[in-house]
Amino acid sequence: MSRRPVVVGNWKMFKTVPETVAFALEWKQKGGEYPGVDVGFTPPFVAVAALAEKVKGTGLWVGAQNLHWEKTGAFTGEVSAPMLAAAGASCVLVGHSERRQYFGETDETVAKKTAAALEAGLTPIVCVGETLAERKGGKTFDVVHRHVTGAFAKIPAEQIGRCVIAYEPVWAIGTGETATPAQAQEVHAHIRELVRGMAARHVAEATRIQYGGSVKPSNAAELLGQPDVDGALVGGASLEVASFAAICAAAQAAKK
Numbered sequence: 001m002s003r004r005p006v007v008v009g010n011w012k013m014f015k016t017v018p019e020t021v022a023f024a025l026e027w028k029q030k031g032g033e034y035p036g037v038d039v040g041f042t043p044p045f046v047a048v049a050a051l052a053e054k055v056k057g058t059g060l061w062v063g064a065q066n067l068h069w070e071k072t073g074a075f076t077g078e079v080s081a082p083m084l085a086a087a088g089a090s091c092v093l094v095g096h097s098e099r100r101q102y103f104g105e106t107d108e109t110v111a112k113k114t115a116a117a118l119e120a121g122l123t124p125i126v127c128v129g130e131t132l133a134e135r136k137g138g139k140t141f142d143v144v145h146r147h148v149t150g151a152f153a154k155i156p157a158e159q160i161g162r163c164v165i166a167y168e169p170v171w172a173i174g175t176g177e178t179a180t181p182a183q184a185q186e187v188h189a190h191i192r193e194l195v196r197g198m199a200a201r202h203v204a205e206a207t208r209i210q211y212g213g214s215v216k217p218s219n220a221a222e223l224l225g226q227p228d229v230d231g232a233l234v235g236g237a238s239l240e241v242a243s244f245a246a247i248c249a250a251a252q253a254a255k256k
């Protein structure tokens with residue numbers, strides 16, 4: 001079955017509001033059109049509303065990189081899913097490895113955030129993936145199993161299809177090292193199998209699984225050409241219009 005590719009630029013802690021606005025204008029001029037692909041960006045919280053405003057009507061996804069699971073409350077420093085939706089967001093990253101590694105994100109909080117995002121009408125982009133030590137220790141499938149089943153523990157199984165899963169091997173993030181297309185395909189197929197075990201077959205077939213970890217113009221076509229790789233979550237190469245556009249073009253070409 002054909003799945004519409006989804007390519008999202010994760011800007012991490014890069015770009016101020018003025019830089020975001022400048023990027024949006026440049027993207028509109030030079031970014032190109034990818035009618036077969038869902039394209040989006042997750043800027044820092046403070047730039048979500050400005051970006052959403054600038055790209056209104058273009059179909060681009062705009063999202064945040066994190067959220068809190070409660071709607072409101074005394075949680076200093078946190079931002080909720082309804083607040084993001086009201087700011088113009090349509091998606092949100094959940095469980096990125098940098099949040100798991102540096103900010104105490106757990107499978108439990110990922111599950112709560114995934115449910116809260118769906119409830120607010122946002123598409124959660126749920127990030128899963130093993131560290132280098134885990135891969136070397138032969139634990140890749142165990143870790144991915146724990147991340148995937150954990151993330152969807154608090155939602156009805158058929159709603160998994162409303163989420164995007166991003167497989168991001170931690171050892172490939174920001175390191176310049178990429179999983180080979182065969183390594184990516186192996187884990188993506190395994191993730192789809194896991195979803196098949198949790199939900200109906202058609203849900204597993206429809207769920208989009210992105211690859212992330214040093215995706216760049218030079219490796220995008222090969223990765224996106226794999227049968228279970230349905231898009232990319234792009235960090236470094238999403239900060240410049242030209243490199244991100246080249247990746248979107250590769251997604252468009254791979255899935256036509």
Ligand code: PGA
Nearest residue numbers: 173174213214234235236
């Ligand atoms: P990278 O980041 O493309 O810079 O490796 C990917 C990510 O962390 O989402």
